[in-house]
Amino acid sequence: MTSPQARIRPAEVTPHRASDLAAALGAPVPTTDAEVTGVVSDNRAAGPGDLFVALPGARVHGARFAADAVARGATAVLTDPAGAALLAGETAPVVVVPDPRAAAGPAAARVYGAPAERLLTFGLTGTNGKTTTTYQLDHLLRALGRTSGLVGTVETRSGDRVLPSVLTTPEAADLQAVLAAMVSDGVDSLAMEVSSHAIAQHRVDGVVYDVAGFTNLTQDHLDFHGDLDTYFATKAELFTPARSRRGVVVVDDEHGAAMARRAEVPVTTLSTGTGTRPLDPAADWTVSAVAPDGTGSAFTLTHRDGRTLRTRTALPGGYNVANAALAVAMVLESGAGVDAVTDALRAAGGLSATVPGRMEVLAASPRVVVDFAHNTEALDLALSALRPTTTGRLAVVFGATGDRDPGKRPFMGAAAVRGADVVVVTDDDPHGEDRAAVRRAVLDGAREALAGLGRDVELTEVADRAEAIAWAVAAADAGDTVLIAGRGHETIQEIAGVDHHLDDREEARAALARRPADHRDHEGTVSGRTAGAREEHRA
Numbered sequence: 120m121t122s123p124q125a126r127i128r129p130a131e132v133t134p135h136r137a138s139d140l141a142a143a144l145g146a147p148v149p150t151t152d153a154e155v156t157g158v159v160s161d162n163r164a165a166g167p168g169d170l171f172v173a174l175p176g177a178r179v180h181g182a183r184f185a186a187d188a189v190a191r192g193a194t195a196v197l198t199d200p201a202g203a204a205l206l207a208g209e210t211a212p213v214v215v216v217p218d219p220r221a222a223a224g225p226a227a228a229r230v231y232g233a234p235a236e237r238l239l240t241f242g243l244t245g246t247n248g249k250t251t252t253t254y255q256l257d258h259l260l261r262a263l264g265r266t267s268g269l270v271g272t273v274e275t276r277s278g279d280r281v282l283p284s285v286l287t288t289p290e291a292a293d294l295q296a297v298l299a300a301m302v303s304d305g306v307d308s309l310a311m312e313v314s315s316h317a318i319a320q321h322r323v324d325g326v327v328y329d330v331a332g333f334t335n336l337t338q339d340h341l342d343f344h345g346d347l348d349t350y351f352a353t354k355a356e357l358f359t360p361a362r363s364r365r366g367v368v369v370v371d372d373e374h375g376a377a378m379a380r381r382a383e384v385p386v387t388t389l390s391t392g393t394g395t396r397p398l399d400p401a402a403d404w405t406v407s408a409v410a411p412d413g414t415g416s417a418f419t420l421t422h423r424d425g426r427t428l429r430t431r432t433a434l435p436g437g438y439n440v441a442n443a444a445l446a447v448a449m450v451l452e453s454g455a456g457v458d459a460v461t462d463a464l465r466a467a468g469g470l471s472a473t474v475p476g477r478m479e480v481l482a483a484s485p486r487v488v489v490d491f492a493h494n495t496e497a498l499d500l501a502l503s504a505l506r507p508t509t510t511g512r513l514a515v516v517f518g519a520t521g522d523r524d525p526g527k528r529p530f531m532g533a534a535a536v537r538g539a540d541v542v543v544v545t546d547d548d549p550h551g552e553d554r555a556a557v558r559r560a561v562l563d564g565a566r567e568a569l570a571g572l573g574r575d576v577e578l579t580e581v582a583d584r585a586e587a588i589a590w591a592v593a594a595a596d597a598g599d600t601v602l603i604a605g606r607g608h609e610t611i612q613e614i615a616g617v618d619h620h621l622d623d624r625e626e627a628r629a630a631l632a633r634r635p636a637d638h639r640d641h642e643g644t645v646s647g648r649t650a651g652a653r654e655e656h657r658a
């Protein structure tokens with residue numbers, strides 16, 4: 120079940136009557152009335168004056184928690200007929216609608232005064248790149264002198280208030296509260312991630328984005344959506360008038376091209392030539408003259424109408440050029456002038472936002488990078504992004520998640536061996552699964568790939584992740600790069616049902632601080648580390 124979490128809420132809300140809300144939702148007006156000053160869909164977050172939205176869940180009906188919500192001060196309940204049946208004897212007014220998930224966003228938007236309409240809103244969807252692009256957008260908006268708020272996988276930020284996120288896209292009631300808090304905190308624009316789960320579950324109902332963006336689509340989340348067509352169709356909903364006013368669609372893969380054709384709002388296409396489709400000169404926006412520039416790249420973004428600007432992204436890899444170009448194109452589509460954007464980017468040194476746990480560079484020599492890549496394609500891409508700027512050896516520390524998608528483990532092992540010179544296989548989030556068995560599956564794929572590779576790769580197993588990071592960082596020479604992949608910004612590692620604090624970035628920084636004492640000797644063996652489950656293999 121969802122755990123109780125801290126939430127960002129507005130300080131002051133003009134009260135609404137439950138009867139008015141019912142009328143606005145086209146629901147029968149309850150026989151008793153009450154004043155509502157907030158909306159929640161989890162009883163543990165309920166407080167005085169809240170409307171408790173009791174949602175039918177996959178595991179439990181929220182109506183089971185209505186009495187507790189009311190005991191905490193909730194003054195009214197919004198639910199469906201099944202929920203209402205569970206509420207017999209409830210003292211608070213009950214508003215009954217056929218689909219409370221679909222009603223939650225509009226109800227909350229009404230209670231909080233339609234906050235999305237008072238912000239310049241940018242919504243990002245796609246399988247990969249949402250978080251990264253959202254931070255680039257946020258960075259550019261700030262560079263333009265705007266006060267932007269952010270909602271996404273890593274954190275939610277309104278003014279000085281920052282909270283770690285539980286979901287990529289919050290529940291409808293929580294989202295509207297955050298947006299209202301942003302308005303009262305003086306925020307004027309919003310960069311946010313819109314997951315496909317959120318679209319399917321009506322979490323963003325009540326928001327019409329000024330500019331929606333699409334990054335790409337690969338096979339993912341089919342446990343939830345069933346098949347790729349449904350996953351695609353869910354994302355396509357973002358590009359309809361109910362959810363956005365206009366959009367920018369990256370057409371670097373076939374799904375992007377299909378998305379642009381299917382969009383029901385005006386969209387401009389962006390082709391960068393960094394995906395699976397070659398550069399499309401017929402796209403509205405094109406990227407050209409990509410040039411390595413330190414760890415990142417400089418690039419030129421041009422519209423068919425002649426608008427053009429040259430800037431850079433500090434993040435490595437072609438896909439980060441696509442993310443950066445998308446952020447710039449979305450801001451230009453929102454009405455910003457190309458000269459203002461050019462000047463702002465020049466003053467800011469390009470798109471140089473650090474994205475927590477996404478190609479986050481912790482040290483330059485040896486270069487130590489933490490990235491969220493947790494599947495085969497992402498691992499491939501991350502390693503190829505770092506290879507051109509690695510003068511020494513490229514090492515990767517990673518594992519596979521337990522209890523999830525066992526089929527990908529050998530492929531991840533093979534991708535690591537293909538892309539790196541030093542491969543350290545360790546635990547990711549084992550969850551309830553046998554940790555050694557998960558690593559074994561990754562190692563099997565790695566060994567098989569090694570057999571036909573034709574170059575030397577050092578393959579090592581270090582069970583404990585902190586120890587694996589310490590080992591790789593200690594073993595690196597000045598020109599080497601160590602990629603620590605898979606967990607990004609995450610700070611909790613679940614082993615056999617127990618949560619342990621583990622932050623790859625903290626471990627890497629600690630290992631970097633210990634380096635002089637811990638450094639690898641010239642024979643290629645490791646000194647200064649405790650014995651672990653390490654085994655080395657050389658092809």
Ligand SMILES: CC(=O)N[C@H]1[C@@H](OP(=O)(O)OP(=O)(O)OC[C@H]2O[C@@H](n3ccc(=O)[nH]c3=O)[C@H](O)[C@@H]2O)O[C@H](CO)[C@@H](O)[C@@H]1O[C@H](C)C(=O)N[C@@H](C)C(=O)N[C@H](CCC(=O)O)C(=O)O
Nearest residue numbers: 121160161162174176177178179181184286287288314316
């Ligand atoms: C698969 C999925 O999306 N599940 C969501 C769904 O859960 P559910 O139907 O099982 O809900 P439930 O536990 O039966 O509870 C029903 C209702 O009772 C309420 N409740 C429940 C328990 C309690 O003590 N008190 C209480 O009030 C719940 O808030 C809920 O409203 O409804 C819940 C609340 O409405 C969501 O929190 C929950 O998201 C879970 C936590 C989740 O992990 N979702 C992931 C898959 C997700 O949405 N991920 C995407 C990103 C995907 C990506 O791109 O990587 C995201 O946007 O985060």
Ligand SMILES: Nc1ncnc2c1ncn2[C@@H]1O[C@H](COP(=O)(O)OP(=O)(O)OP(=O)(O)O)[C@@H](O)[C@H]1O
Nearest residue numbers: 246247248249250251272438477490491492497501
């Ligand atoms: N445009 C892109 N195309 C392909 N891969 C990408 C792209 N951008 C980032 N990645 C890879 O995907 C990983 C996740 O990136 P990011 O967090 O920005 O995406 P996301 O859509 O927010 O995914 P998630 O919801 O899983 O966080 C990164 O660590 C990187 O390895």
